[in-house]
Amino acid sequence: MTDFLLRDVNFPDDAEAVAEVLSVANPGWPTTAELVLHANEHRDPSFYFTEVLAEQSGRVVGVGEIGHDTFSHEDWRYWGNVSVHPDARGQGIGTAMYDELLRRVQERGARELRTMLGDQPQDEPGAAFLKARGFDPRWERYESSLHTRDVNLTSFDDLMTQVAAGGLALRSLAELSGPDHERWLYELDWLLFQDVPLGLTLTRRPFEQWVKDELQDPTLRPELSFVAVDPTRDDPLTGPYVGYSTIGWNPAGAYAYIGMTGVLREVRGRGVAKALKVAAMRALHAAGGGEIRTFNDAPNRAMLTMNAALGFRRTATRTRYELRLDGEQ
Known part of the structure; x- marks a missing residue:
């Protein structure tokens, strides 16, 4: 030693x-x-x-x-x-x-500490370390992945046609511009996160910090991230944007990962969220292909079912551990 x-x-x-x-x-x-x-x-x-x-x-x-x-x-x-x-x-x-x-x-x-740990063999000592100090497992998040080479992307042609026929256009972040588009995305992101079952009370970031965290993230791939646009809509908060899905690229691991995916409540049931992910998969495939990873919390059954239909397969579970220092539960 x-x-x-x-x-x-x-x-x-x-x-x-x-x-x-x-x-x-x-x-x-x-x-x-x-x-x-x-x-x-x-x-x-x-x-x-x-x-x-x-x-x-x-x-x-x-x-x-x-x-x-x-x-x-x-x-x-x-x-x-x-x-x-x-x-x-x-x-x-x-x-x-x-x-x-x-x-x-x-x-x-x-009064409270939180952390997250996976369930892979290299994580076992960490789990024992946390449990020895009184941390309790509180929440599960599932990791899933697919490789674009294993997906028949033409099988989603009807879906993409259906979404387009409904009046929505899918535009990459790289295509978007204008004085309000970042603010519209910011408002959209906050609305969508309200419906994600995270088991948390969320804290809203200031607009400037959100831009730094999300749009200026060096791993973000704007050309692979898509927004659903309704040209007939002029909402005071989100403008014509009704949904979006972001893709990041881990340069150390050479794989893509999905950040946020969601659509506004009034647009659900039309396959838009699924189409946004298909658009990203097709764009990545056209750029040379690769692995895509995604993370979903255990109660998010709708997104887990959608991901399975797209070809994602469960690879790991990440657990949020919590320790109350004040003795409360």
Whole structure:
């Protein structure tokens, strides 16, 4: 066993080392130094966030981070993660980082901690770590995937014709412009998220932060992300937009992933959400093809059924763990 020390992160110098630890600790969702730096530079400064690194023989072997749960914010609720390089596990490094992060947020009056973990073999030590500290599994999210080469994309021709005949056009984000289109997307995104069964009370981001998080995300592929447009509609909030589906690209893992997919309530039942995903699949196939991953919460039966009909197959389950520090349940 080699001694280690804890220290604060120093960007940009530590970006490569942080990305390496995060990637080997979570190989299903690898990252890059560029993405680490982007997240650090575009984080909302109105929320608390702190990081700690574990260094051993001059090498970063652990990354711990914790901050306000910005997705469902309460000043006493925090979301965190501790990652240790597989080569350095079993030496108390994860415990030391956890204890330090816990100390920092308890000084701020933390009452609840949240994190998320998968069910793959490499996640088993993490699950045991959480349970030993009193974390309870509270919510499941399913990961599914398909490869465009395995899908008969012509089988959806009738669906695409039906949607077009209903007066809706599917336009990629790359095609959209105008002074209001970002604001329309922002309002649409918020309306759609109200109907996603997440088991959370959502916190709305300011428009400027939403643009940074979503439209300026370096992984977003605008040419693969589509919006359903009704040219006869002029809604004061969403303009002519009635639905959308976004696609990101993980440069470290070389796969695409679906962000948000949804349509307004009055447009449901017409196959629009499915058509948006088909449009993305066709665009990715035309660009060379590849794997697409998607994530859906367990109660979202409608989207899980739709994804299965498109060819997605379940690959993993991610569980949200929670720890009440005040003894409440």
